[in-house]
Amino acid sequence: MDFYEFWDSHLVENLIYSLMPLKPQTQHSEFLISAVKPDGYPPPEKPEIAMAGRSNAGKSTLLNQFLGRSLARVSNTPGKTQLLNFYSCGDHYRLVDLPGYGFSKQTQKKMYEWDRMIQAYLKNRENLAGVIIVMDIRRDWEDFEEMLAQWLKGQKRPYLLALTKADKLSEKKKNDRVKQIKIDSMVDDIFVCSSLRQEGIKEIENFVFNEWVKK
Numbered sequence: 001m002d003f004y005e006f007w008d009s010h011l012v013e014n015l016i017y018s019l020m021p022l023k024p025q026t027q028h029s030e031f032l033i034s035a036v037k038p039d040g041y042p043p044p045e046k047p048e049i050a051m052a053g054r055s056n057a058g059k060s061t062l063l064n065q066f067l068g069r070s071l072a073r074v075s076n077t078p079g080k081t082q083l084l085n086f087y088s089c090g091d092h093y094r095l096v097d098l099p100g101y102g103f104s105k106q107t108q109k110k111m112y113e114w115d116r117m118i119q120a121y122l123k124n125r126e127n128l129a130g131v132i133i134v135m136d137i138r139r140d141w142e143d144f145e146e147m148l149a150q151w152l153k154g155q156k157r158p159y160l161l162a163l164t165k166a167d168k169l170s171e172k173k174k175n176d177r178v179k180q181i182k183i184d185s186m187v188d189d190i191f192v193c194s195s196l197r198q199e200g201i202k203e204i205e206n207f208v209f210n211e212w213v214k215k
């Protein structure tokens with residue numbers, strides 16, 4: 001093998017991959033596009049990680065932590081994110097902010113559209129590498145979360161559970177909540193985080209990168 005053949009071979013690619021930093025280069029993060037239907041999605045070039053969960057759970061806020069920039073719109077008023085929003089997160093993967101489930105002003109028709117838009121993405125997107133179910137740590141694991149998790153399992157989509165807003169609870173209450181949610185959800189990969197205090201974010205990023213993106 002001469003030098004040029006060696007340079008072209010997968011050996012070099014694998015070597016570069018193994019030397020890649022754990023955390024993607026967040027300075028290369030940018031908003032790509034908003035979409036409703038598959039024909040509006042960007043080309044499936046990179047692995048995508050989607051944020052799913054109830055409205056106001058903190059999906060967009062957590063996504064901004066990943067990006068290292070406040071690109072996704074955050075609001076106290078539930079229902080801020082209404083479309084599928086695609087972001088590139090560093091060089092290696094994308095993040096997809098999904099509209100939240102169940103904010104109070106949603107009509108039946110809108111709920112149906114939400115379902116269709118999100119299901120179509122979660123079911124058929126070929127480059128979807130994993131889903132972060134985002135939940136406020138103070139809330140209980142309820143029917144919606146159970147249905148979502150079971151459905152993802154059925155689709156063979158990997159998922160983890162991110163419990164947000166941990167800064168709102170004392171250490172003891174936080175531990176009690178995690179224990180209870182572990183029992184109720186039976187999810188293996190549970191992470192506690194606070195976007196406000198920037199705690200627990202790196203752990204999620206490392207898991208996502210090592211378990212879903214790098215594989």
Ligand SMILES: Nc1nc2c(ncn2[C@@H]2O[C@H](COP(=O)(O)OP(=O)(O)OP(=O)(O)O)[C@@H](O)[C@H]2O)c(=O)[nH]1
Pocket residue numbers: 054055056057058059060061062073074075076077078079080081082098099100101103164165166167168193194195196197
């Ligand atoms: N204290 C605290 N507040 C948070 C945290 N994460 C999010 N929030 C707040 O929770 C509210 C909702 O956050 P968003 O990120 O907009 O929630 P979302 O899940 O994207 O909501 P939708 O777009 O409606 O689905 C905002 O007021 C955030 O500032 C956190 O870790 N700690």
Ligand SMILES: [Mg+2]
Pocket residue numbers: 059060061073074080081097100
């Ligand atoms: Mg949002």
